[in-house]
Amino acid sequence: MTDVKDFFIASNTVRNAPDYDSKVLSTLIHTVEAFARVTYQSVYLIDYYKQEFLYVSDNPLFLCGHTAKEVKELGYSFYSKHVPEEEQKMLVELNSSGFKFFDTFDDVDKYQCSMSYHFHLNSGAKSKLINHQLTPILLTDEGKIWIGMCVVSLSSYKTVGHVEFHKKGLCNYWRYSFESHWWKECKGVLLKEEEIEVLRLSAAGLTMTEISDRMCRSLDTIKFYKRHAFEKLVVANITEAISRATLNKLF
Structure with missing residues (x-):
């Protein structure tokens, strides 16, 4: 002890x-x-x-x-x-x-x-x-x-x-x-501004459809940003992504 x-x-x-x-x-x-x-x-x-x-x-x-x-x-x-x-x-x-x-x-x-x-x-x-x-x-x-x-x-x-x-x-x-x-x-993680915005809006509780409307992008484009953010952060879900992005001071 x-x-x-x-x-x-x-x-x-x-x-x-x-x-x-x-x-x-x-x-x-x-x-x-x-x-x-x-x-x-x-x-x-x-x-x-x-x-x-x-x-x-x-x-x-x-x-x-x-x-x-x-x-x-x-x-x-x-x-x-x-x-x-x-x-x-x-x-x-x-x-x-x-x-x-x-x-x-x-x-x-x-x-x-x-x-x-x-x-x-x-x-x-x-x-x-x-x-x-x-x-x-x-x-x-x-x-x-x-x-x-x-x-x-x-x-x-x-x-x-x-x-x-x-x-x-x-x-x-x-x-x-x-x-x-x-x-x-x-080497630090570098996310595009659009990828950060998807995570930021997800953290605020918005759905993918709502984020699509807010960012004036297609749903497929939002999913693309989200997928690439997950790959860069090496995470499997949005909760882990938000937590990892916070730890890496990306917000």
Whole structure:
């Protein structure tokens, strides 16, 4: 069983106490709370100096039967309790390699970066594969990630891992290999504007016929755009396509 201290190593530990301005942190928490309330996203904030959760939204997606307050109090021991042991080792490795990779960017660029990965959460006999997207919110004066925000969603994959590192504005991204323990730069997915529009309208709940009318294209043309988007994203259905497009920042 992974110990909580295993999640906090040199690459993601803040040594010097940051300025805990109560007004700044209160505004931050209220902002994220409003975002979670309006979007009904599952969100939490991590304090890497105090090594605890600063905020946990009450969306039940990743709470495993706990209240948001209970998960906040559990902190990283929540993962020791609800993540399969072999996958805990994966998360520990990501904490090390991911934060080292963050440190290769300058402070301004760090705010444009995010890391995405997939793992299981167990709640009793039930298990669900989820996705975490982690991004910095506040940095210390030394450029270390002080407060990070994580958005939790159901995974569009069928297996764990699939670790990706994205920087806003770049088409290419980096994928982490657990075999070589290294980040490899990969060519990003490029969708045509029409393909993106089909996915965007599908996400809004429109049928293919309605999308055809909205875009003033034939139904066969809409199906052509959809098929090509699926091929580029390597997915089998519209739910996976929307999720994968979101992860790749195509919307």
